[in-house]
Amino acid sequence: MQPLISVIVPIYNVEKYLTRAINSICSQTYQNLEILLVEDGATDKSPQICDAYAEKDNRITVIHKENGGLSDARNTGLEHATGEYVAFIDSDDYIAGQFIEKLYHACIKTNSDMAICSYRESSSMENIFENEEIDIKMNEMEVLDRKELLFDMYEEYRKENTEFIVSWNKLYRKSLWDNIRFPKGRIHEDEATTYKIYDKCSRGVYIKDKLYAYYLAEQSITRQSFSAKRMDWFTALKERIDFFEQRKEYLLALQSCKTYADASIRFYKRYLEETDNSKEFCERCRRNVKDIMEKSKKYGKFSCRTKLGYCIFLIYPKLFYKLVDN
Secondary structure (H helix, E strand, O other), X not given: OOOOEEEEEEEOOOHHHHHHHHHHHHOOOOOOEEEEEEEEOOOOOHHHHHHHHHHHOOOEXXXXXXXXXXXXXXXXXXXXXXXXXXXXXXXXXXXXXXXXHHHHHHHHHHOOOEEEEEEEEEOXXXXXOOOXXXXXXXXXXXXXXXXXXXXXXXXXXXXXXXXXXXXXXXXXXXXXXXXXXXXXXXXXXXXXXXXXXXXXXXXXXXXXXXEEEEEOOOOOHHHOOOOHHHHHHHHHHHHHHHHHHHOOOHHHHHHHHXXXXXXXXXXXXXXXXXXXXXXXXXXXXXXXXXXXXXHHHHOOOOOHHXXXXXXXXXXXXXXXXXHHHO
């Protein structure tokens, strides 16, 4: 018999999209599912929609809780999950009919602890998978060891590195989540978590099939104008640097330092353009770059070009952006 797979769906005020998401899960070609709808204190009709689906499909369990945010909702789902494998689906997104089946079979075929697929972006309310013929074949599979998974989080090693950072386009062996949880109350929760999962993997598999639809909703918190909450990204990256330092994996620590500095430079410009408190945020970004240049010395050396760029940014940011734009 096929193993039970838990699908965790955190839900908060998404009545407009929720039916599409749940339908895409219930209609999976892989049927042995435990569907956990974690209703996170929604104030719209989401709770009633969840309960109505639970009455129609005995695979669905609805967990009503006080609002605690995305991380807390996912963590609640993990606490209730009983499947051998687990997947996370955001409630404004949806999945292709063979999302679970293809990822599961990729894990079994390659003896991998987790599987990753590609995804599509969509701003349409229509299900972009609905009129497609079911493709029973899998596109090319790429088997990756622990270090390859970790390095592929960085675009210097993997052009489409976002696929290796986010948590929602994946199927995991449930045991990978033992003693790992998302950071409650923070955004960029995937940046703070995924690398810890890779650290526990002996092997992962990447398939190029685009099986997940990422909905480009205007009100998503990580797509809004910049605010103090966006600094959670730096917290996650700093934790990652310390994580690799403790394990004496200095090349990964150095790469994390570069990502930290590059993010600070990108955020500096956005804060300058979009926020009322730009002076405070911009100064913090400049301090980040200065501090990381010093900290990174114990891990190795940045390229001459990278180091020169950071120095120009610290001395004359306007010149730096002029050079980059040209």
